[in-house]
Every structure is written in structure tokens, then in C-alpha cells.
Amino acid sequence: MTRLRQAALLGLLLPALALAQGPPPSGPVTLVRTGRVFDAEAGRMVEGQDLLIRGDRIEAVGTGLDAPDGATVLDLRRYTVLPGLIDAHTHLLYLEEPNSSLMEGGMKAVLTEGLPLRALRGATRAKTFLDAGITTVRDLGNSGRFGDQALRRAIDEGTLPGPRIIGSGPGLSPDGGQFPDLLHPHQGLVAEEYRIVRGPGDAVAAVREAVAQGAGVVKVYADNTPGRLSLTDEELAAVVGEARRLGVPVAAHATLDDAIRRAAESGVSSIEHAYMASDSTFAAMARLGVAYVPTEIDSVTVRGYFEATTDFAPEEIDRRVTGYLGWSRDRIRRAHAAGVRIVAGSDAYLDAGRPQGEVAKRMLWAYLGAGIPAAEVLQAATIRAGALLGRDDLGVLRPGALADLVAVEGDPLEDFDSLEQVRLVMKGGAVAHDAR
Ligand SMILES: [Zn+2]
Missing domain, CATH: 2.30.40.10 (Urease, subunit C, domain 1)
Known part of the structure; x- marks a missing residue:
């Protein structure tokens, strides 16, 4: 007996067919x-x-x-x-001390917290997003081995309150993930947090693994800052090709200009961070229709970090806040002037001592501070984010x-x-x- 016939006999097929026509x-x-x-x-x-x-x-x-x-x-x-607002770049299962590092925070998460505890903490964090008005998040890894999918399922089935989660599972990365200082004998730990990709065939397998676990987006590290490696054009093309075949968008972490441009040319849906993007790369992103998710911090939050984690004199804090905002706002302005579609994403994984959802929402003030008109900032967190998720039923009334x-x-x-x-x-x- 075929599976299909078995399903038909059990009456499982009829509801499925009815669903396909829309209930x-x-x-x-x-x-x-x-x-x-x-x-x-x-x-x-x-x-x-x-x-x-x-x-x-x-x-x-x-x-x-x-x-x-x-x-x-x-x-x-x-x-x-x-x-309902959409945050297109979250890490619900990861929180880091502001004066720590991805390496230290990652080791703490992997070695001393573990997935059950991270998921439980993530559940509490998720509720703060909902309370802040963020009803959908695109969660992009740093959630162990598919902890995001467990949280997504618990929220979807109504066990827990929280935003709708579109999660990626572990990000696809070149060797080392974002743990650049991990000694060679301990490299196996990287696989607790990242999916290391070695070659185009393996990249296809990694995409399938993620989608099989329920990923609604693929996260790929075109470069793996703070590591020094990057994926090849062939590996990026394999990721994009398989994700496209399976109907899942691709979000690419990319910070160096070369990796940003190569990821954009490979056909990813969005570039995350784009810290070192040149004007010509932003122009290429605009031409190719690749969205930019600027994971920037607004003036209030960045000042709070300096006050909480340093004993700098007020003038020194002013100088550093001004320096950060100049760097950050210049990038957003250049992308906007080039005609790049900007989508809101917080990447708010630093502990600011306030509910994480509120901290995440402050990303909107970072865009506003860079001169993006208020209506467009709201679109970046609604209709444009919905479109990036491939959903025309999110971010609109x-x-x-x-x-x-x-x-x-x-x-x-x-x-x-x-x-x-x-x-x-x-x-x-x-x-x-x-x-x-
Ligand atoms: Zn991130």
C-alpha cells in the first residue's frame, strides 16, 4: 500500500485537499x-x-x-x-553581556546553559516582543541546534504567548562559525551553534536539513565576522539555488564589501549588517532588488550601553556615541540614497537591562535618526518586512x-x-x- 492510498483510506487526505483550496x-x-x-x-x-x-x-x-x-x-x-510590527533580525535564544563577545557569550550558551534553558529564557524574551507590538520576528540563528523551531512550535500551538516566529535554525557558515578563537581540538563545539558548510553539495544538504526542521528562512554567513573566512561563490549559489527550489528566502550575514557584493549577486533575499558596504555595492543591491537589514542601534540605546559598561567621563561617552552614530547613519543614508530597500531588523542580542522587545523596537529610531522619513520607517517594519518574508498577509491591514x-x-x-x-x-x- 502506498502512503498516499493509506492516507486516503484513513481520511487524512480530504482535510488536506480542503485546506489546499482554503478553508x-x-x-x-x-x-x-x-x-x-x-x-x-x-x-x-x-x-x-x-x-x-x-x-x-x-x-x-x-x-x-x-x-x-x-x-x-x-x-x-x-x-x-x-x-503588527515585524523585526526581521532577532536571536530570541541568545543574550550577551554588552562588554562580552560572541565568542564568550557563545561558549556560555553552548557549554553552561544548553538548549532547554536557552529555549525557556527565549520564551520569556519572546513575550516582551509581543508586548512591544512586534507580532512577527525573523529569528536568524544563535539558537543552538534548532531551539528556535521548538519555540516556534510552542508559540504556534498556543502553549506559549509570543510573536510569530520565522526561524532559520543554525546559520550556514564557513569553518569556525563565529567562534574565531576556539582551539582546533574543540572545533566540534561550533556545530552546536552553526552549520559548517564545506562545498556546494554540503551547502545543498544544509539547506535541506534546515527546511526539514521547519526553517522558514535560511541564514547564511557570506563572511563569518568576527571570523576571517567567507563562503565561495559556488557555495553561495548552491545555498540560494536549493532555498529557491524549496521556496524559502535567504538572509545573508555579510560585513565586508566583497562578501556583501558576492552574496547580493548570488541572489540572496537580504543582506544583514553590511557594515563595510561601498556605494557601488549598495547600487548593486538596489539593482538586484536585494533588501538591506541595517542592524543599527539608536542613540538612546547606544548611550545606555556605554553608561552601563564603562566608567568613561560624560564627554568621552558623548564622543563615542557621536562617533558610532556618524558611522551608522552614514551607511543608512548611503543605502537609502542608492535606492536600496531597507527592512527593519534589530539584531538586539545585547543585554540592555530592559525588556528585549523594547530594546529591539528602538531600531526604528536608528533609521529615523539617519533621516529616513517616519512613514518609510513604519513601512520598513511592516509591509516591506512582510514582503521579505515572502508573505503578503503580514505587515498590512x-x-x-x-x-x-x-x-x-x-x-x-x-x-x-x-x-x-x-x-x-x-x-x-x-x-x-x-x-x-
Ligand atoms: Zn544577528
Whole structure:
């Protein structure tokens, strides 16, 4: 008996076929009345909109919608409602002391914490993202051997509250991963945190391993800073080719100009960091349609790190904050001027002594500080991030989209700091956080 016939006899196939045609919308019905909503496609606010939600999706958007019989009415007319925010670069299972290093933090995670403890801590961290209004994260490795997938499953099945996770599993890296100082006899430890790739055939196998475990994105280290190695063009092409065949986008860590350009030319979906990108490389990214995820830190957070971890005099802290911001903002400005599509991603893995989700959200102020218009910053964390995930039902408030939304005090296009005043978060049609 074939598997297919067995499945048919057991009646397993019929629900699957019905699902393929799209199930009829069902579930609780909520009519949300808003003060205004952010139209992510147009990049503007629209006053007085109502959202009709059935089950986990938006069914209708408009003015003066009637509440169907039995519907719950959620009155958010005092607030601005945005699509749930998306952070396209997180590490929920990893937190590092600000004056430590990836090497030290990684060894601590691998040798003294272990995956169960990391996943439990990650669960607590995940909730802080949801509370901050971040309803989806793209989690890019440093989660041991697929700890991100365990957390994703626990959240998806409703065991734990948290944002929707699109996770990569261990990042595909040249030898050594991001543990450059690990002595040769101990190199086996690298495989606890990274998937070492040796040759194009192995790269294809690594992509399949990740997707088989539930990865919704492939993370590849075009170069493995702080290590000194990089993948070859053939290895990058093999990763991209197999990921494309399996319908999964590729996020490439790349910091040196050569690796950034080669990763972009190989067809990855996004470049993460791009610290040393030249103008011509940004122009190539724009031409090739490769997104840029600037993992930058805003002025408030960077100052906090210096104050918490150094005993520098205030003038010295000022000098260093100014130095960092000059370096960081120049890069964002050059990418923006070249026409590169910027997508929000925090990479907030340093412990700032505050809820991690709040720290992550401050990435938006880093982009704003570089001169990106507020509406575009919001698009970078909504519709553009959804597109990078290959999802047209995330990051938008329109019929058919998932009912992920965040209500904030005031109007973020008038006063961006109002994004700090989160009053309600809904994920998949259910209220996940209510601070009204
Ligand atoms: Zn990262």
C-alpha cells in the first residue's frame, strides 16, 4: 500500500485537499473601531477606519462597518492602529553581556546553559516582543541546534504567548562559525551553534536539513565576522539555488564589501549588517532588488550601553556615541540614497537591562535618526518586512491579511515616540496584550 492510498483510506487526505483550496473563514468575529490606521501600502494614516476580523484574519476594512450578530466590538477610537510590527533580525535564544563577545557569550550558551534553558529564557524574551507590538520576528540563528523551531512550535500551538516566529535554525557558515578563537581540538563545539558548510553539495544538504526542521528562512554567513573566512561563490549559489527550489528566502550575514557584493549577486533575499558596504555595492543591491537589514542601534540605546559598561567621563561617552552614530547613519543614508530597500531588523542580542522587545523596537529610531522619513520607517517594519518574508498577509491591514495589529497612543507620523505607548496588541485575531 502506498502512503498516499493509506492516507486516503484513513481520511487524512480530504482535510488536506480542503485546506489546499482554503478553508472557509470561521472563528470569533471582532469589529475593531479605530481612531486612524496606518495604510502600509500608501505609507499614510487614514482616519476613522473599522476592521472586521473573523478568526485570525481581517475580512473587511472601511468606515462605519456594521457589527455582525454575535461580534465583539473593540473600541480603539482613542488610538492609532498599525499592522503588527515585524523585526526581521532577532536571536530570541541568545543574550550577551554588552562588554562580552560572541565568542564568550557563545561558549556560555553552548557549554553552561544548553538548549532547554536557552529555549525557556527565549520564551520569556519572546513575550516582551509581543508586548512591544512586534507580532512577527525573523529569528536568524544563535539558537543552538534548532531551539528556535521548538519555540516556534510552542508559540504556534498556543502553549506559549509570543510573536510569530520565522526561524532559520543554525546559520550556514564557513569553518569556525563565529567562534574565531576556539582551539582546533574543540572545533566540534561550533556545530552546536552553526552549520559548517564545506562545498556546494554540503551547502545543498544544509539547506535541506534546515527546511526539514521547519526553517522558514535560511541564514547564511557570506563572511563569518568576527571570523576571517567567507563562503565561495559556488557555495553561495548552491545555498540560494536549493532555498529557491524549496521556496524559502535567504538572509545573508555579510560585513565586508566583497562578501556583501558576492552574496547580493548570488541572489540572496537580504543582506544583514553590511557594515563595510561601498556605494557601488549598495547600487548593486538596489539593482538586484536585494533588501538591506541595517542592524543599527539608536542613540538612546547606544548611550545606555556605554553608561552601563564603562566608567568613561560624560564627554568621552558623548564622543563615542557621536562617533558610532556618524558611522551608522552614514551607511543608512548611503543605502537609502542608492535606492536600496531597507527592512527593519534589530539584531538586539545585547543585554540592555530592559525588556528585549523594547530594546529591539528602538531600531526604528536608528533609521529615523539617519533621516529616513517616519512613514518609510513604519513601512520598513511592516509591509516591506512582510514582503521579505515572502508573505503578503503580514505587515498590512487589508482583507485576507492576518489580524496582527498594534494600537498606540497618538500619531507616530506626528510624534514618533508615541510608538513607545503601546496600548493593545492583537495577534491572529486574539488580544495578546492589553494596557488600556
Ligand atoms: Zn544577528
